[in-house]
Amino acid sequence: MKRVLLKLSGEALAGSRKTGFDEETVAGIARQVKTLHDEGIQIGIVTGGGNFWRGRSSENMDRTKADEIGMLATVMNCLYVSEIFRSEGLQTHVMTPFQVGAFTELFSKDAAVSALEKGEIVFFAGGIGHPYFSTDTGTLLRAIEIEADVILLAKSVDGVYDSDPKKNPDARKYREISIDEVIRKDLGVVDMTASILARENHMPMLVFGLNEEGSILKAARGQSDGTYVTV
Numbered sequence: 001m002k003r004v005l006l007k008l009s010g011e012a013l014a015g016s017r018k019t020g021f022d023e024e025t026v027a028g029i030a031r032q033v034k035t036l037h038d039e040g041i042q043i044g045i046v047t048g049g050g051n052f053w054r055g056r057s058s059e060n061m062d063r064t065k066a067d068e069i070g071m072l073a074t075v076m077n078c079l080y081v082s083e084i085f086r087s088e089g090l091q092t093h094v095m096t097p098f099q100v101g102a103f104t105e106l107f108s109k110d111a112a113v114s115a116l117e118k119g120e121i122v123f124f125a126g127g128i129g130h131p132y133f134s135t136d137t138g139t140l141l142r143a144i145e146i147e148a149d150v151i152l153l154a155k156s157v158d159g160v161y162d163s164d165p166k167k168n169p170d171a172r173k174y175r176e177i178s179i180d181e182v183i184r185k186d187l188g189v190v191d192m193t194a195s196i197l198a199r200e201n202h203m204p205m206l207v208f209g210l211n212e213e214g215s216i217l218k219a220a221r222g223q224s225d226g227t228y229v230t231v
Contacts (some may be wrong), residue, residue: 003042003116004220005143006033006152007135010050010077012210019051026081030088032216033121037090041220042116044146046124046139047081049073067131074135075100078125091120097129109145116146136190140197151198151205152219153189158209159227160189176228179205189229198231205229 008029015022033043052073055066075096082092093115095107104125105111115122127138143151157165158173160182165171179199182189189195189207198205208219208226218224 001041001149001220001222003044003146003148004036004150004152005044005046005139005146005148006154006216007139008045008047008081008154008210009156010048010052010073011156012154013047013077013081014051021051021080023084026084027088029081029210029216030085030090032214033085034088034090035217036220037119037121042119044112044116044122044124044142044148045078045081046135046142047074047077048135049077052076064131067133071126071129074127075104075125078123079103082121082123085121091118092123093120094123094125096124096126098126100126112142112146122146133193134191136194137197140190140194140201140203143203144197144201148203151203152216153205153207154210154216154219155207156209156211157207158212158225160187160207160229162187174227175225176230178230182229198229202231204231 013021013026015025036043049070053070078094082094085092094104095112096104097107099106112122124142127133127135128141139151160174160177161171163171179195183195206219206224206226206228208215208224
């Protein structure tokens with residue numbers, strides 16, 4: 001495995017705080033990424049924004065404006081996480097699909113791949129830059145563009161289940177499942193737009209629980225007990 005795209009939920013960055021940032025949680029993620037980096041793996045990262053903003057604050061709010069706020073939440077997350085990564089000795093790039101003053105660099109495939117090949121960790125913030133598309137779609141799009149070998153989906157649950165394990169104690173976890181079956185059963189690994197992108201561009205995914213000890217390392221090394229989504 002040469003190049004991966006790691007997707008971190010915003011909630012994961014908050015740790016037990018549930019909102020904002022938990023520095024120790026993010027530092028733990030950074031240490032695992034540093035180990036993979038030192039092993040020669042190129043790493044891109046997408047973060048969600050759920051530790052600051054989810055959906056709309058009320059049904060009276062315009063969807064476009066709500067999504068724009070969500071995009072900015074992911075920019076804040078990437079700027080913060082990239083600085084924690086730097087404190088662990090990593091070089092980072094933060095890219096967005098729109099101008100954010102001097103805070104980020106405008107995304108281009110060539111620049112992103114060049115940075116990855118130089119050993120920098122590249123953060124892809126701001127989704128795809130348009131409303132009505134989730135960070136799931138942004139994750140798939142960037143993974144396809146940078147020609148990642150696999151997407152590592154770090155979630156609060158440890159894999160893909162046939163029903164919600166939080167509601168159904170008898171839910172069955174898949175060790176491996178095809179993207180076609182995910183779409184057919186509407187299992188919600190990623191949203192439908194992202195699922196179709198994965199299928200059409202043959203982008204595999206590994207879904208695993210972030211909170212397990214060394215989970216990112218295990219995922220990248222093929223040692224995870226999560227769910228491999230085949231294409």
